[in-house]
Amino acid sequence: MKKRASFRAPAMAAILFLLSGLSGALAQTIPAEVVNLFNKADAEISGFYSHSGPIARDVRANDFFRPRIAVPDCEEAGRLKDMVRISGGEPVDMPSEGCSVMDLRLSAVDWDGAAMPDGWVRAENEYSILVFKTVATWNMPFVGESELSRLLDNGLRRLPFGITSFEELTRKARTYRRAVELMDGIFTIDTHSDLPDDYEKGRSVGTRTLSQSGVPRMDEGRLDSQILISFLWQGPTDDASSRLAVERNLARIAEIKKDVAKYPHLCGIATTPAEARALNAEGKKAFLVALENGYGIGNDLGNIKRMRDLGVVYITLCHFSDNAICNTSSNRGGDPTKGLTEYGKQVVKEMNRQGIMIDLSHPSAQTFWDCVNLSEAPVICSHSGAKAIYGHDRGLDDRQLKALAGNGGVIQVYTVPDFLCRSSATIDDFMSHFNHCVEVAGPEHVGIGSDFDGGGGVIGCNGVNDLVNVTVKMLEHGYTPDQIKGFWGGNFLRVMEEVQSKACRD
DSSP, rough: OOOOOOOOOOOHHHHHHHHHHSSSOOOOOOOHHHHHHOOOOOOOOOOOOGGGGSSSSSSOOOGGOOOOEEESSSSTHHHHHHHHHHHTOEEEEOOSTTOOOHHHHTTOOOOEEEEOTTTTTEETTEEEEEHHHHTTSSSOOOOOOSHHHHHHHHHHTSSTTTOSSSHHHHHHHHHHHHHHHHHHHHHOOEEEEEEEGGGGGGGOOTSSOOOOSSSHHHHHHOEEEEEEEOOOOOOOOSSSHHHHHHHHHHHHHHHHHHHHTTTTTTTTEEEEHHHHHHHHHHTTEEEEEESHHHHHHGOOTTTHHHHHHTTEEEEOOSSOOOOOSSBBSSTTTSTOOOOOOOOHHHHHHHHHHHHTTEEOOBOOHHHHHHHHHHHHHEEEEEEEETTTHHHHHHHEHHHHHHHHHTTOOOOOOOOOHHHHTTOOOOHHHHHHHHHHHHHOGGGGGEEEEOBBBOOOOOOOSSSSHHHHHHHHHHHHTOHHHHHIIIIIHHHHHHHHHHHHHTTTOO
């Protein structure tokens, strides 16, 4: 069984002190019966909005797991620091100049958000408020007309979430608790993270800073597994350049394994669904490896076996440019009506033979159809969307979604704003794509491939620590626990098992 996060109930005085940040001034005459509601021991509500919540690990032994929230040097600094600590974060002193998110980011100090004088926590263009975490940790049903409820309602109406009353907040918090409990009982996987792309900048699977991914955030977001990407930009396809691309790919895979190996008590590398589940049973995160851009296998089919031997579970055939395998969907490529090359057809057959999943997230529409018709195993789209919702070339049209389902494959929906609708996309925009994919392809053929650290992240889901919020949305949209289990890993792992079982490798 996976480890559960423990929610620590703050003291009554601290809660009321925190609530004062919403109203501007706390009424001193709160009825005793209301105080008793705050102090009930059987907490019905647990956790809301995962941006800065407590985590499962011992923060005394692993201080880097605590979310670092910047607190500007201002009159409210003391109150803001208390709010941060109550919510399980670590306050970080920052200069007062500007007190803006941009000023804090330009300061080049590692931080996960900024606590502002108005009581909000801001992380780039994402907003949360620490009172959500505190309120949701306690059993606080609607208290009727009282001074406290009026204070809360007035404060909530000022927030940008569409929650306007304390009653609505408690209902939302109960849904969050259901989402947490559901994710604690299933195996969850995000199928596309570009965390390794900036190892040289200090990213690591074992730390929380600088990345949208990694173990600390996975703990908060109830994520058990993530696929780490060895990515290559497209270059010349002559033999010398292709050999260099293979070397770069092999070096990056080695870096991924070295990084994961630094934290043997937290995580490990898996190459099959069974290995991933075994790590989960030990209370560890499971990382898998995939290759984005078939440029990394060069012009030698023998490199596909090398990838399989190194544990690569899928290969995205191309990226934003055409390569020796196929044409891209991107405008940066050539003719999007062209598909697999003759070499590409051999690559598809060899990937089938070696048991490596064929990822069609970036190739052209014609490449998609060529692969669906040629492959003897299901194909995947590890991070894609619905073209019917937003007509970006990275999306699949309805005909493709139906064909993917007929092939037995799966589409993993991304969180990339520019591919969802616009630069200010929200979690609801993500859900519009997700719901459409479910409606057209069926619930057995949809999952989540965030593309975090590679352009992914929307308001309300800006890192793997916020993935619980996706489950909240799934529940609000009426999906069943069994369907959600499929979305969070069951569907993808079913395809992975089938592809690997069909292999007839040497």
